[in-house]
Amino acid sequence: MYLIKNWYKKNSIAIAPYIFIAPNVILFLVFMIIPIIFTIYISFHDWGILGAPEFTGFQNFVKLFSDKVFWISLGNTVYYTAATVPLSAAFGLLGAILLNRKIPLRPIFRTIFFAPVVVSMTAAGLIWTWMFNPHYGLFNEVLSIFGIESVDWLTSTTWAMPAIIITTLWLRIGYCLVIYLAGLQAVPDSLYEAADIDGANDWQKFWRITLPMIKPTTVFIVVMEVIHGFMVFDLIYTMTNGGPGTSTTVIVQYIYQKAFVEGDMGYASAIGTVFFLIIMVLTAIQLRIGRDDS
């Protein structure tokens, strides 16, 4: 015992870091890395709720390619992401530009815009489901002020996804706004002063100075929001559960559906594996952009 203690004391600088990272690394291994490997393994098997996994080779993947719902859910994921990312970034930037000046009530505005960011997707999903209620909801009521006819938001195959996108904008604009505000404040005033001397108008200043100067911020926001978009689950689970039909089924929720509702573990793992590959590609692109940027 004494020997071990003595040995540790002598080598503690070499050993201590391993002890310090051990809890983290063990948890990552057991609940992240091993499960990912296991998911890939299971994806080559047929595995229902009962019984043992049975090796079936690429059968799950073959099935996947001809599974309409899989392609629809992939399409919906892309639709959702392609709509939410530019819109929340644009509105966030607009808000940040409006706020980036001496204006009364500035901190209060910022608090109001940011508050939805801390609200859970589940709560937001419920609030907006009720907002979108076709008969008693506030949303159609507000639209009617502008003479727009009532829409059956969440029960319409056309409008369910836009409704979820609107909810997402409420949740995410504040996040983009705050990040943009920080980005805008890092732009040196001298650039604008020089532009003023050259007689540039606001529009020119925005396109020639602001936008190029905050490009790193934009890249960061796009990366974060794309990740966010691809992983959307809670909102859809609470608002539509993928419906009506498959009009709002997204990939993450389709995996959940297959595994825990229908009990088809092998097939769900195959979708998970494909999705994992998609994420890896996205990450690679993201790293590429990040490197080009710096």
Place this chain on the structure above:
Amino acid sequence: MRSTATTISHEEHPETNLQNNFQPKTNMKPSRRKRTFSAKKTIAFIALCFMSLLFIMPFFWMLSTSLKSPEEVSSKDVSLFPKELRWSNFVEALDAAPFLGYIGNSLIVSILAVVLTVFINCLAGYAFAKYNFKGKNFLFLMVLSTLMIPVQITMIPNFFILKELDWINSYAGLIVPRAAEAFGLFLARQYILNVPNSLIEAARIDGASEFKIFLKVILPNIKPLIAVLVIFTFMWRWNELAWPLIVVSEKSMYTVQLGLAMVKGEHYIEWTQIMPLTLLSVIPILLVFLFFQRYFIQGFVGSGMKE
């Protein structure tokens, strides 16, 4: 160990501290830009008021519905304000679902998770920031690569691992597997990199053990980081739905979000009961946000910046 003397000077400005590590100028001071016409400012102000109105509306609608009578809610003319404040909605809602129990579960899970997560993230962040050891880069990359992996990819194996451990429907199952997370570790490492090495070496010469250096030198110097991690972990755990959905099937172990998600599917429950429950679930996190807004914004802004 003179821990007061080892506190580095940036301690004095905790509010700008975290960001300064990542980006030179991120504190929210109004810019010193040349004053433009006040007409422009007026337009901006009106636009901001309009936007704020849109952002507050859903909160207001939730509050308003929480206090309306079921008849009023299901009447054809939608009204903004309740005719009379019907506080009994809350009593009825809590009768319909054991929501206080869910809040209790969420509090237990969130608070224990905060303690565990923040501790192990700071500890590992310290090791990754201040030691050289074999496999360091590999291990760090391995952890970071999980940043983008959603729970749904790992949930099937995790479900069976939890079953093996007998952690289904338990606090341990809700807390422990998600205690290690890449975002917090990444933030911790970045922040601890800026703690001067001289402090660590001085303590080492004084004969402090490695763990004692962590406790007495590192921790007192990273208070703003700890604040951000505490708040973020709390928010993340309080708001989480996907993981509890896998771990918990018994109603007595439901967390707040799980309770909320399930409540909608139950036919006998009215919107005048759902909205009070939603309100109760949102209030704790909104309060935390209002009191610690600074740290929320720092965490979000700081997390984005590279070294």
